[in-house]
Amino acid sequence: MQIETQISRKDQIIQTASKLFRLKSYEAASMRDIASELGIEAASLYSHIKSKDEILEIICFRKAEEFLNAIAEVNDIYFDAEEKLRMAIKNHVRIIASDLDAATVFLREWRYLSSEKLKEFVSLRHKYENEYRIIIHQGENENVFDTVDVKFAVLTILSAVNWIVEWYNPKGSMVPDEIADNLTGFILTGLKKKTA
Amino acid sequence: MQIETQISRKDQIIQTASKLFRLKSYEAASMRDIASELGIEAASLYSHIKSKDEILEIICFRKAEEFLNAIAEVNDIYFDAEEKLRMAIKNHVRIIASDLDAATVFLREWRYLSSEKLKEFVSLRHKYENEYRIIIHQGENENVFDTVDVKFAVLTILSAVNWIVEWYNPKGSMVPDEIADNLTGFILTGLKKKTA
DNA sequence: CCTACCGATCGGTAGG
DNA sequence: CCTACCGATCGGTAGG
Numbered sequence: 001m002q003i004e005t006q007i008s009r010k011d012q013i014i015q016t017a018s019k020l021f022r023l024k025s026y027e028a029a030s031m032r033d034i035a036s037e038l039g040i041e042a043a044s045l046y047s048h049i050k051s052k053d054e055i056l057e058i059i060c061f062r063k064a065e066e067f068l069n070a071i072a073e074v075n076d077i078y079f080d081a082e083e084k085l086r087m088a089i090k091n092h093v094r095i096i097a098s099d100l101d102a103a104t105v106f107l108r109e110w111r112y113l114s115s116e117k118l119k120e121f122v123s124l125r126h127k128y129e130n131e132y133r134i135i136i137h138q139g140e141n142e143n144v145f146d147t148v149d150v151k152f153a154v155l156t157i158l159s160a161v162n163w164i165v166e167w168y169n170p171k172g173s174m175v176p177d178e179i180a181d182n183l184t185g186f187i188l189t190g191l192k193k194k195t196a
Numbered sequence: 197m198q199i200e201t202q203i204s205r206k207d208q209i210i211q212t213a214s215k216l217f218r219l220k221s222y223e224a225a226s227m228r229d230i231a232s233e234l235g236i237e238a239a240s241l242y243s244h245i246k247s248k249d250e251i252l253e254i255i256c257f258r259k260a261e262e263f264l265n266a267i268a269e270v271n272d273i274y275f276d277a278e279e280k281l282r283m284a285i286k287n288h289v290r291i292i293a294s295d296l297d298a299a300t301v302f303l304r305e306w307r308y309l310s311s312e313k314l315k316e317f318v319s320l321r322h323k324y325e326n327e328y329r330i331i332i333h334q335g336e337n338e339n340v341f342d343t344v345d346v347k348f349a350v351l352t353i354l355s356a357v358n359w360i361v362e363w364y365n366p367k368g369s370m371v372p373d374e375i376a377d378n379l380t381g382f383i384l385t386g387l388k389k390k391t392a
Numbered sequence: 393c394c395t396a397c398c399g400a401t402c403g404g405t406a407g408g
Numbered sequence: 409c410c411t412a413c414c415g416a417t418c419g420g421t422a423g424g
Contacts, residue, residue, distance in 0.1 A: 025307065027223035031419060043420080044393045052419065082388075111221070136387070145387050149378060155363055156356045156382055163355030182345060186352055190386030191332070191341050192278075227403060239404080240409045248403065 010048045012038060017055045018101035026056055026109040056109065057117050063106035064124045066095050071131040081139030082188070088135065089187075090180040092161050097168060097176040104165045129154050157187055206244045208234060213251045214297035222252055222305040252305065253313050259302035260320040262291050267327045277335030278384070284331065285383075286376040288357050293364060293372040300361045325350050353383055 007015075016037045020029035031052055035042040049055055070091040078084045096103040113121055132154040139145030160183060168179070203211075212233045216225035227248055231238040245251055266287040274280045292299040309317055328350045335341030356379055364375070 025221070025223065027221065028308075030417080032417085041394060042418095043395080046420070047393070085387075112224075139387070144389055146385075146389050148382070148387065152378055153382065153387065155359060156379065159355045159359030159362075160352045163351060163359075166355075167351055182348055183352065186344070186349065186386070188386045188388045189342075190382070190384045191281075191335070191344065191349060192384045193340055193342050226401080228401085237410060238402095239411080242404070243409070 013045060013048055014055055014058055015101070018059055018099070018105050021056070021059070021109050022101045022104040026105070026112040053114055053117075056105070056112060057114075059102050059105050060110050060113060060117075060121055061124075063095070063099075063102055064121065064128075067092065067128055068124065068131075070095060071128060075131065075135075080144070081135050081142050082144055084135045085132075085139070085187075086180075086184050088132065089157075089161055089184050090177060093164065093176045093180040093183070096162075096165060097170065097179075100165065100168065100170065107162050107165055129158065132157065160187065209241060209244055210251055210254055211297070214255055214295070214301050217252070217255070217305050218297045218300040222301070222308040249310055249313075252301070252308060253310075255298050255301050256306050256309060256313075256317055257320075259291070259295075259298055260317065260324075263288065263324055264320065264327075266291060267324060271327065271331075276340070277331050277338050278340055280331045281328075281335070281383075282376075282380050284328065285353075285357055285380050286373060289360065289372045289376040289379070292358075292361060293366065293375075296361065296364065296366065303358050303361055325354065328353065356383065 013034065017029070017034050020033050020037065023029070024033070030042075031045055032042045035045055071088055074084055074087045074091060078087055110118070110121055133150050136145060136148070136150050136153055140147050140150075164179060164183075174182070209230065213225070213230050216229050216233065219225070220229070226238075227241055228238045231241055267284055270280055270283045270287060274283055306314070306317055329346050332341060332344070332346050332349055336343050336346075360375060360379075370378070
């Protein structure tokens with residue numbers, strides 16, 4: 001009956017790997033790099049994990065699950081499309097900001113997944129994208145969103161939202177919710193003057 | 197006095213490398229991979245190029261120059277901000293579509309540049325981003341663009357424009373100029389119904 | 393968790 | 409453009 005908030009060795013490995021995979025990429029970061037960061041030998045890592053592959057899988061699929069749970073919750077709680085979109089983006093930005101290392105690996109290094117896992121991963125991402133497509137469709141039906149190429153719109157929205165891993169600074173002036181609000185504003189009304 | 201349209205061995209190497217760097221990433225694609233694609237031995241590559249690094253540098257800096265030339269031309273030819281933005285995006289998409297392999301490497305693999313070259317590369321990208329910032333500012337002054345966080349707006353615009361390397365299909369139904377028009381529409385007026 | 397090690401593969405060079 | 413090769417490093421295993 002441990003009440004300690006100790007983080008398991010396995011999770012320490014995953015956390016360290018996230019940091020190094022983000023910094024140097026999955027291929028360039030070696031098991032020796034990860035081990036030395038933890039003050040142990042590379043061979044010792046294998047008492048906790050099966051392979052380098054496995055680490056990447058855990059990082060990518062954990063994040064995928066987080067994103068999918070968040071969008072499911074939004075669809076449960078909110079009713080109108082604009083609010084759904086607003087909250088989906090807010091959650092998305094929060095998840096990225098809560099663990100920037102893992103989120104960056106999820107977004108940037110997933111290509112290195114082994115081919116079976118890669119297929120599964122891609123299908124989870126499609127599932128996530130599809131949730132956004134449904135929201136946009138709903139907005140069109142509610143007559144609050146313009147009729148657009150929905151696939152195209154979702155790609156554009158997610159690209160902007162995911163791009164924040166490239167510039168987000170936890171010590172910067174914008175907190176995650178502000179970033180989300182700014183993004184949503186941009187997505188909803190664009191750059192052009194409304195009262196021109 | 198050769199009139200042949202032959203492509204030099206060096207350029208063949210660069211083209212093949214672009215393809216493989218995009219497909220497998222810079223680190224994972226080996227010199228032996230590139231050589232075998234060309235039907236020669238890995239050692240033979242070094243008669244035409246100095247190092248693997250050099251290939252990446254050539255790809256990244258060639259593209260950087262293309263992008264910078266294009267935006268300079270836009271600023272020379274057009275006057276009002278909206279038209280400048282429209283044409284800048286059109287050129288950007290055209291450059292990406294004209295050589296998807298090289299563009300993808302430019303956008304995805306530049307992190308592997310050696311540290312001196314990386315610094316130079318990042319400064320070229322900042323220069324490019326700055327040209328967009330100037331256009332947005334001009335639009336604010338002309339009272340056609342809303343006042344926004346300019347840095348944020350440029351990041352969002354470029355993320356959407358660059359994301360096309362992830363889904364653009366040369367054999368797909370949308371030609372580059374259509375993609376550019378769609379993107380520009382989205383960026384200018386957003387998702388929300390105007391006549392609600 | 394360590395020592396000791398393996399086979400494979402890497403970028404690159406020498407010398408022709 | 410090739411053969412022959414180098415030192416370095418990789419992910420991972422055996423055995424304790």
